[in-house]
Amino acid sequence: MNTTDHAAVTLRPLLHEIHHALQRLAQVGEEHTIDLEALPFGPGDEALLLEFLGSGEVAAQLHALGESRVLESRFPGVWLVTHFSEEGVRLAQQLEITRTPALLRTPQEELGVAVEQFAQALREQGGADDV
Amino acid sequence: MSAHITLGEALRRRGVSRRGFLKFCTATASMMALPPTMVGAVAEALESAPRPSVIWLSFQECTGCTESLTRSHAPTVEGLIFDHISLDYHHTLQAASGDAAEEAREEAMHAHWGNYLLVVDGSIPLANPGYSTIAGMSNLDMLKESAEGAAAIIAVGSCAAFGGLPKAKPNPTGAVSVADIIKDKPIINVPGCPPVPSVMTGVLAHYLTFGTIPELDVYGRPKVFFGQNIHDRCYRRTFYDRGLFAKTFDDEGARKGWCLYRLGCKGPTTYNACATMKWNQGASWPIEAGHGCLGCSEPDFWDAGGFYRALSIPINDPAAAIGIGVVAGAAIGIASGAMAHRKKVEATHHREPLKVEQLEGKA
């Protein structure tokens, strides 16, 4: 990895933190999140980090109060989650060291509603007296 | 919007899904500089947070703080400030003016007595109340009256927090800060000229979320945003540590992004969140743009000895008057220093006040 002077100072500890978190996930299943907005990145640091992480097998898009992107890096278990506002302005960016980012799982609170909605849709299809 | 509705309900009514709500909480926690592990606590608190009322007073100010806040694209700024927090009175932003505006303020105060959040930007002139009035009422009277029924006060910007620019020597209006006048209410100072927009919304969001005052430093600033100095979080620090400094704004050091200390950077004595939260939706910040920190979130920054004077160089140091790093040898150094000192003394003797025509380029 080619790093500039300040990138070496900012990024090396961060990469070690990610590596350590990945080890904990593999060994004991402990999850970890790093808020990238809270780091004092200099010009080019973020691009270098993203280049280092690369992209893996999963890329998901969410549409809830604006777009969110969930990308697995080339290291399975290291995810980049980026949130945008409805106007497309970036609001937050986090690295999640986890097997599945929570945002991708269907929220428990919405399952009950989903059952109802499905039943309604079936009824509207007609002839579904058994729902 | 009803005073009893919670933010969780408000968002659900707007058709926001659970995922949308969690995203909102993630962005809010990040804006409040809370660790990601706190997102759950933020979600829980926001689910049940009641809607507080906000009254915003603007005194001797330039409207830069309001501009900064309303240009912020924090996740919640419209929703949080205008829909949810409910700005009951802001005389710069609201359509009503004069008596109608004052009625709105009095109504809001009356309806939420003891519970509203008072936000103040601008300093208060004590030399003559006529220097700044709203609907014929002096800033001092309006502050005292509005503070009485407030649960807490947020002094936004260096003027409200410390007196700011109006208080710069010789302080012609006798400007003072909110804390110089109000002694019996919790006051959160959010200085900066203007403050970082996301710091302002972060402080408002903290109050809205937890209903408490964040931990404050000796100047009444929330430690979560003002607990670290710029120098300790600056990406140019590696150059400072190695003694690599830009000496002019266009030399090799400046082009290579070296430390701006010798160009007067006040980062080592300034506490603020610019290095991490940055400006213009996180695009950049003064030091990244190539200019030293002015120290605008510190008390009396305007009178701190000159924006382009390096911190550890005494104000009257002759060498400093001709720039640092020119001393090729002791003899030359002493001679040029003496010349510079003489020139400076002469210039001081012959200084003439600048005329308006000169400023306008007519003279």
Ligand code: SF4
């Ligand atoms: S540019 Fe300013 S804040 Fe950054 S390292 Fe140099 S002196 Fe410190």
